[in-house]
Amino acid sequence: MGARTGAQFLEGLRRTKREIWVDGERIVDVTAHPKLRGGAESLAAIFDRQHEFAADCLFADPETGAPTNVSHMIPRSREDLLRRHAGLVRLSEGSMGIMGRTPDYMNMKFSAFASAPEVWAGADGRNERGAHNVVAFQRRLARDDVSLTHTIIQPTVDKRTDARIVGNKVTIRKVGETADGIVVRGARVLATLAPYADETAVYPGQPIPPDAADYAVSFAIPLDTPGLKFLCRDSAAAPGADPFDKPLSSRFDEQDAFCIFDDVVVPWDRVFIDGDVAIYNSMRATGYAIHMTTQSTVRALTKLEFAYGLATRMAELIGDHSPATTEMLGELACYVRLTANALELSLEKGWERADGVWFPDGAVLEPMRSMLPVWMPRVAEIITLVGSHNLLTTPSRAQLDDPALRPLIDEMLHGADGATADARAAVFRLAWDFVGSTLGGRGFLYERFYLTSAARNKQMLHTRFFDRTRSQALLDDMLSRDARR
Numbered sequence: 001m002g003a004r005t006g007a008q009f010l011e012g013l014r015r016t017k018r019e020i021w022v023d024g025e026r027i028v029d030v031t032a033h034p035k036l037r038g039g040a041e042s043l044a045a046i047f048d049r050q051h052e053f054a055a056d057c058l059f060a061d062p063e064t065g066a067p068t069n070v071s072h073m074i075p076r077s078r079e080d081l082l083r084r085h086a087g088l089v090r091l092s093e094g095s096m097g098i099m100g101r102t103p104d105y106m107n108m109k110f111s112a113f114a115s116a117p118e119v120w121a122g123a124d125g126r127n128e129r130g131a132h133n134v135v136a137f138q139r140r141l142a143r144d145d146v147s148l149t150h151t152i153i154q155p156t157v158d159k160r161t162d163a164r165i166v167g168n169k170v171t172i173r174k175v176g177e178t179a180d181g182i183v184v185r186g187a188r189v190l191a192t193l194a195p196y197a198d199e200t201a202v203y204p205g206q207p208i209p210p211d212a213a214d215y216a217v218s219f220a221i222p223l224d225t226p227g228l229k230f231l232c233r234d235s236a237a238a239p240g241a242d243p244f245d246k247p248l249s250s251r252f253d254e255q256d257a258f259c260i261f262d263d264v265v266v267p268w269d270r271v272f273i274d275g276d277v278a279i280y281n282s283m284r285a286t287g288y289a290i291h292m293t294t295q296s297t298v299r300a301l302t303k304l305e306f307a308y309g310l311a312t313r314m315a316e317l318i319g320d321h322s323p324a325t326t327e328m329l330g331e332l333a334c335y336v337r338l339t340a341n342a343l344e345l346s347l348e349k350g351w352e353r354a355d356g357v358w359f360p361d362g363a364v365l366e367p368m369r370s371m372l373p374v375w376m377p378r379v380a381e382i383i384t385l386v387g388s389h390n391l392l393t394t395p396s397r398a399q400l401d402d403p404a405l406r407p408l409i410d411e412m413l414h415g416a417d418g419a420t421a422d423a424r425a426a427v428f429r430l431a432w433d434f435v436g437s438t439l440g441g442r443g444f445l446y447e448r449f450y451l452t453s454a455a456r457n458k459q460m461l462h463t464r465f466f467d468r469t470r471s472q473a474l475l476d477d478m479l480s481r482d483a484r485r
Helices: 006-015 037-052 078-093 104-115 117-121 128-143 288-318 321-348 368-392 398-399 406-414 420-437 439-449 454-465 469-483
Strands: 019-021 025-026 058-062 067-069 148-152 173-177 181-188 201-202 215-224 228-232 257-267 271-274
Touching: 006 037, 025 058, 037 078, 067 128, 078 321, 104 128, 104 148, 104 288, 117 128, 128 271, 181 215, 181 271, 215 257, 288 321, 288 368, 288 420, 321 368, 368 420, 368 439, 368 454, 398 406, 398 420, 420 439
Parallel strands: 019 228, 148 201
Antiparallel strands: 019 025, 058 067, 173 181, 181 257, 201 215, 215 271, 228 257
């Protein structure tokens, strides 16, 4: 099929009878329900966007020649990296970077997974079938333009015992097998995009101990698989609201779900890992973390640029050129430039793996996993400080359209330098939806933890990933100077 249109994406959602629960209600048609329709339509627009910007977003499948989303690309040159980057930017602009789990996120992960079947197979080829299944799944993911979600984190039940994994009756695990496949039971979070996905994937997240073979499972299955259930968080979609009043909430609630596997049978041709802890713990060797951080940083840059533009326009509309506000706007500009610098340098320092697959420089991007979760909450705080009480004194569309109120609003709620009441209201309503609405609160939480916490990422950067060679050499050189006297 190749790259789908928005209409094809929506039709696929209508055909799939999955078990999606929102606010205590099982949703039959996610494309029509008022709490989910806005997200579905926005994602459909992103599928259409890949055709609108085909020169950036599509490439020819190497085997079929069909137009395919660039996020499925397995890059074979630096030019491929640049081409893919341009497409990712275009896709992120579809939601101003607010939707963090658009399908290109998982597409990128599986392009990395499929680029290294030898990692899935194991050094002795003991998991050859699983490796074949991964490659076959990624081909279908690309050629059918499947919308894929995932569940990667085990639920928190008791932090004193959760980390033990073995014996935990909540974490997803293999509980049996049949002639048709393995049987899994348990739960995972956080299935962002679940109502709008065709399939879901379970794959290695954090390393697990050697005696946790039952928990070393990886697979992908359709959302209508029997026993698979998704309990979504409270909707932030503002159903029925005028888009003027809720410009983001009415469009970009991508949803998040608690995923339950109630004795789900996973067919053998969908099983990637079945009980092999060593292979389960080796997935970083595929390069998937670099792909994940690349897509996330591109998306974050778009959101930062949008937020900088929003805060700047807010200040202009109320004539605020004070040193304090100017400094905060400059702080936002720093976040934008630092993030852009990291992406540009990662592409400039892109490297070729021994098998000819190209990657951006992961070491350059690794600090973004720690800093973006700190910067994004600060962005929300700056917008709140710039807006202050003005965020709460913004007329609605209905008030602006009221013939009795409109003259008063024009007189008393216009903006600086001749800005109209409509222009001021549109910007400040957008700002409130960005930082103060239910969607804004979800965005705050999402940015803090979607790539695990900033604290954990800082710890891992120090203990596992940072090259200390030059730092230690400089220190040793200084220490040795007294000894050389």
